[in-house]
Amino acid sequence: MSLVVLAEEGEGYNPPGSGDFKLPPIIENLEWFTKPYLMALISVVILVAFFYFAARKPKMVPSRLQFAGEGIYGFVRRDLARDIIGSAEFMKFLPLIFSLFIFIALNNVFGIIPFIQFPTMSLIGFPIALTLIVWIVYNWVGIRRQGPIGYFKNMMFPPGVPSWVYILLAPLELVSTVFVRPLTLSLRLFANMFAGHLLLIVFILGGEYMLLEGEGIVKVLSIGAFAMGIVMTFFELLVQVLQAYIFALLTALYIAGAMSEEH
C-alpha cells in the first residue's frame, strides 16, 4: 500500500522493511487499538463460536462440523498432550495446550487469508504475552511438584555427571531453563511470522512495482514475481500451522520436563 502512494508521488522503489509492521490505529486517539489487536479479539470470537457449535449436539455419527472440531481436538489431545505429558496427568494441561494451539494457528493463518493478510504474531508483543503464560505455568508446576529447592536442584544438578562438570553445567542449565527457553519460544514464533509476511510483501509489492513502473521486458517478468508470491503463500500456510504445532509441542515438553524428577 505504501508503495502505491510512493509511486504516485514519483519516488523510486522503496523496499519493504520493518516499518510495514507499524499499522495506524483504527479509531483516532486510540493508539493501542490497531488491526492486529482487533484480529486477536475476532479470532477468539471465531474459535469460541466454532468449537461451541462443533460440540453442542454431539452425535454418534458426527456432522461435518463436529468431525472437524473433534479432529483438531483429537490431534492435540493424542499427539501433543497425551504422548508427551503422559496419560496420568495430561488432562490438567490439555486446556492450555489446546487453546494455545488453536489461537496461534488461527492468528497465524490470518496472514494469508485474503483482505486480512496480516499475521497477528508478527508483532513481538503477542508472542511475549503467550510465552509469559507458558513460562509461569511450567515453573509453577516444577516448584509445586518438586519444591522450590528440589526444582532448582534437579534443574541445575542432573545426576550421572562427573562432579567437576557441574561448574560449567549448573549455570548453563539455569540460564537455559529460566531465560533462554522463553526467549527462543517467543522469538521463534515472532521471527517466523515476521519473516514470512516480509517475504510475501517483497514478492507481491516488487511484482506490482515491476508491472506499474517497468518498461518492456520488466513488465512481463513481473509474472514471475507474482507466481513466486502465490507459491510462497502456500508455503506460508505450512509454516504457520507448523509454528503453532511447535509452540504447543514445546509447551507440553517444558511442562513434562518440569513434572519429572530428572531430565
Add this chain to the structure above:
Amino acid sequence: MEGTLNAVGYGLAAIGPGIGVGLIFAAYIQGVARQPEARSVLQPIAFLGFALAEALALFGLVLAFVL
C-alpha cells in the same frame, strides 16, 4: 549497489542452521524408512530438533533488522 552488510551477515548465519535442519530431517526420514512404526515416536523429536536448530537462523534474522 546499495544496501547493508546485515543481509550478507544473515546469509552467512543461515548456513549452519540450514545444514543442521537438513541433517535432522535426513535422520528422521531414514529412521521412518527403516522402521515405519517408529514414526509417531520420531516425529516430535524431529520437530523439536528442527525448532531448536531453526532458532539460530531466526536470531540472525532478528539481528539483521535490529542492528
